[in-house]
Amino acid sequence: MPPRMIAVWCPDWPVTAACAEAGTSDEAPVAVFTANRVVACSHEARTFGVRRGLRRREAQARCPELVVLPRNEMAEARLFEPVVLALESIAPGVEVTRPGLAAIGVRGPTRYFGNETAVLHALSRAIGDTNLLIGVADGSFAAEQAARRGVIVPPGESSTYLAELPVSTLDPSGNLPLTDLLQRLGLRTLGAFAALPAGEVHARFGPDGLWAHRQAGGRDDRPLAARKPPPELVATLDLEPPVDRIDTVAFSARATAEQFIADLAGHGLACACLELSALTENGEETVRRWRHAGVLSTVDVVDRIRWQLEGWLAGDRRPTGGVTRLQLVPVETVPLGVHQQALWGGSGDDDERAHRALARVQTLLGHGSVLVPVRDGGRDPLQRTRYVPWGDEPVPERSPEQPWPGRLPAPAPSVLIDPPRPVQVLDDAGRPVTVTDRGAVPRPPARFVLGNRTLAIQHWAGPWPVDERWWAPDATNRVARFQLVDVAGRAYLVTCTTPGARWALTAKYD
Amino acid sequence: MFDYRGVLDLALRETLTGVADRGHRRVPALPVTPALQPLLPAGLRRGSTVNVSGSMSLLLAVLGAASADGAWCALVGLPHLCAEAADEYGIDLARLAVVPQPGEGWARAVGALLDAVDIVATCPPARVVPGDVRRLAARARTRDAVLMPFGDGSWPGADVRLNLHDAEWHGIGEGTGRLRRRRVSVTVEGRGQAARARSVQLWLPADGGGVESVDTNVVALRAAG
Numbered sequence: 001m002p003p004r005m006i007a008v009w010c011p012d013w014p015v016t017a018a019c020a021e022a023g024t025s026d027e028a029p030v031a032v033f034t035a036n037r038v039v040a041c042s043h044e045a046r047t048f049g050v051r052r053g054l055r056r057r058e059a060q061a062r063c064p065e066l067v068v069l070p071r072n073e074m075a076e077a078r079l080f081e082p083v084v085l086a087l088e089s090i091a092p093g094v095e096v097t098r099p100g101l102a103a104i105g106v107r108g109p110t111r112y113f114g115n116e117t118a119v120l121h122a123l124s125r126a127i128g129d130t131n132l133l134i135g136v137a138d139g140s141f142a143a144e145q146a147a148r149r150g151v152i153v154p155p156g157e158s159s160t161y162l163a164e165l166p167v168s169t170l171d172p173s174g175n176l177p178l179t180d181l182l183q184r185l186g187l188r189t190l191g192a193f194a195a196l197p198a199g200e201v202h203a204r205f206g207p208d209g210l211w212a213h214r215q216a217g218g219r220d221d222r223p224l225a226a227r228k229p230p231p232e233l234v235a236t237l238d239l240e241p242p243v244d245r246i247d248t249v250a251f252s253a254r255a256t257a258e259q260f261i262a263d264l265a266g267h268g269l270a271c272a273c274l275e276l277s278a279l280t281e282n283g284e285e286t287v288r289r290w291r292h293a294g295v296l297s298t299v300d301v302v303d304r305i306r307w308q309l310e311g312w313l314a315g316d317r318r319p320t321g322g323v324t325r326l327q328l329v330p331v332e333t334v335p336l337g338v339h340q341q342a343l344w345g346g347s348g349d350d351d352e353r354a355h356r357a358l359a360r361v362q363t364l365l366g367h368g369s370v371l372v373p374v375r376d377g378g379r380d381p382l383q384r385t386r387y388v389p390w391g392d393e394p395v396p397e398r399s400p401e402q403p404w405p406g407r408l409p410a411p412a413p414s415v416l417i418d419p420p421r422p423v424q425v426l427d428d429a430g431r432p433v434t435v436t437d438r439g440a441v442p443r444p445p446a447r448f449v450l451g452n453r454t455l456a457i458q459h460w461a462g463p464w465p466v467d468e469r470w471w472a473p474d475a476t477n478r479v480a481r482f483q484l485v486d487v488a489g490r491a492y493l494v495t496c497t498t499p500g501a502r503w504a505l506t507a508k509y510d
Numbered sequence: 511m512f513d514y515r516g517v518l519d520l521a522l523r524e525t526l527t528g529v530a531d532r533g534h535r536r537v538p539a540l541p542v543t544p545a546l547q548p549l550l551p552a553g554l555r556r557g558s559t560v561n562v563s564g565s566m567s568l569l570l571a572v573l574g575a576a577s578a579d580g581a582w583c584a585l586v587g588l589p590h591l592c593a594e595a596a597d598e599y600g601i602d603l604a605r606l607a608v609v610p611q612p613g614e615g616w617a618r619a620v621g622a623l624l625d626a627v628d629i630v631a632t633c634p635p636a637r638v639v640p641g642d643v644r645r646l647a648a649r650a651r652t653r654d655a656v657l658m659p660f661g662d663g664s665w666p667g668a669d670v671r672l673n674l675h676d677a678e679w680h681g682i683g684e685g686t687g688r689l690r691r692r693r694v695s696v697t698v699e700g701r702g703q704a705a706r707a708r709s710v711q712l713w714l715p716a717d718g719g720g721v722e723s724v725d726t727n728v729v730a731l732r733a734a735g
Contacts, residue, residue: 361619
């Protein structure tokens with residue numbers, strides 16, 4: 001039988017954290033967004049029909065007074081820290097699934113407090129007035145489900161309890177194709193799925209399916225073959241000199257995390273539960289266990305390092321010195337076959353060398369000094385290039401593959417001037433060149449003044465009016481683009497903003 | 511009909527390749543785009559210093575094929591690069607890192623990058639200590655990387671110098687058309703035996719971006735040194 005666990009679950013934790021951070025009252029309808037989709041919403045908002053996964057516009061249509069907040073994962077980790085400390089005061093070995101959801105084993109504290117009810121009393125006293133639900137069941141999946149409904153499942157009845165739940169509870173984020181498939185097959189409850197023979201499930205759905213099947217049956221949501229990892233898989237990072245900034249630690253830890261995942265992979269293992277400890281120069285230590293629904297990737301490990309340090313630095317027992325040592329211990333591992341790392345996760349030798357060198361340069365010059373250019377969507381050349389700090393995920397904000405009517409055709413300028421530099425464009429008589437309301441140029445440009453240099457214009461093209469965001473209330477300015485070529489054969493992209501004929505150099509065709 | 515021009519091209523290419531390769535270790539060179547092969551017949555030799563001047567586009571064109579082939583590139587202290595232009599020249603942005611303002615740590619940053627990155631293009635600060643020049647060139651040599659100083663040819667001791675000049679834009683008039691392509695001359699000069707300055711005519715950028723050769727043959731300009 002799987003070990004009995006107590007899970008605590010804070011409903012709508014992203015909302016609570018974002019509200020606390022933004023100073024908004026959580027009485028109002030609030031929704032937290034990532035990438036324009038609802039990640040979590042308050043109870044108020046839910047009564048209006050706001051749901052996870054809705055687009056912002058749709059959510060606002062359902063509830064016009066909706067307070068829109070961005071997701072703040074750091075705040076979530078920081079504010080969850082007191083809850084984790086409270087759990088730790090009851091029993092060591094807290095397993096944090098993510099900020100907002102954590103679990104402890106029942107066996108130890110039950111011995112200490114006498115019975116389960118006494119443990120729960122002690123727990124609610126320790127937690128104080130944080131709004132959360134507690135559930136007790138066998139196994140952490142069942143305990144999580146119990147916590148979501150605030151029930152105590154008697155020992156040995158977890159499978160009966162789980163049987164009535166819908167199949168979609170297996171995957172609250174809706175990412176797995178499995179749950180959708182099961183529903184279409186007519187298996188609407190976990191019980192119906194669990195009733196299938198395990199062998200058949202394995203044959204049809206693979207290791208992922210088998211795992212879900214075991215979870216659904218409440219038999220054992222532990223990995224299929226939990227192995228005690230050999231000690232050399234523990235990864236340690238010594239920081240010299242001590243580092244007191246989270247981003248720097250997380251950054252330095254990246255290579256260690258990669259090594260950690262790669263070492264495990266070398267043994268055919270992947271990590272499902274990780275113990276992370278950090279030590280400061282004055283001997284303070286933080287130890288925490290992080291469980292993951294699937295297996296931890298490098299990015300996940302680095303995220304958890306960030307979260308843990310964020311919570312630690314913001315808490316009451318904040319360290320007095322910089323971090324000198326970071327240790328990653330794989331507490332639970334699964335055979336790699338169950339969850340193979342994505343193909344693009346693996347990198348060759350050259351890539352790894354380059355990653356290390358760039359990491360070194362970044363530590364040398366500071367965070368944000370090494371950037372990666374990303375093609376982005378937009379009409380303006382400045383919008384079409386975005387720089388992200390090395391280590392962050394290089395994803396475009398808007399798709400560059402969309403047609404973006406009105407953008408400049410290729411070839412693109414090679415050098416961008418950001419921010420655009422004010423210039424003067426003059427006609428023959430030395431008067432500023434203007435663009436009329438109808439988009440005509442009454443007097444052709446003849447010279448332009450760049451800093452203290454005056455360049456004669458040989459060729460020019462334009463004006464190309466920029467017809468963007470005309471509906472916005474602040475869009476009283478009209479912008480037109482020009483291409484200019486000076487007598488030396490150098491080409492420039494300039495914009496003219498009317499009224500006022502303010503000219504600016506935005507890019508060079510160098 | 512006998513193909514005189516083809517044979518001539520081939521003979522010329524073999525001569526140039528032989529000259530460029532003489533006396534160096536045989537590490538596979540980094541490839542260059544076909545349009546630039548008359549200038550760099552052996553590709554970008556690893557461990558060498560290639561000075562690029564006159565145009566950012568030329569630099570991107572030189573990096574393009576190597577990057578597409580899997581090489582890592584870093585740009586240190588160069589002007590604000592347009593990702594789209596880099597993409598047009600075939601540079602893989604996933605293997606490109608940019609250090610826009612290295613400041614005081616310039617030499618150390620370039621040195622650290624030479625250890626692991628295949629091509630490091632950099633705009634040297636106004637005053638470079640001669641010691642740094644020697645150290646960085648030696649670092650590139652031992653690490654089989656390519657150091658690519660970008661500037662007005664002020665880098666002493668470069669193995670190859672590429673310079674863009676006589677640029678002429680096509681497709682743009684007085685209030686009509688747009689910038690379509692640019693005809694340029696690129697001159698290459700080398701050191702030692704390979705010191706015959708050659709010049710080619712290129713479309714840089716060509717129609718729709720990228721680099722293409724204008725259909726003329728390699729012209730030997732003068733014998734240098």
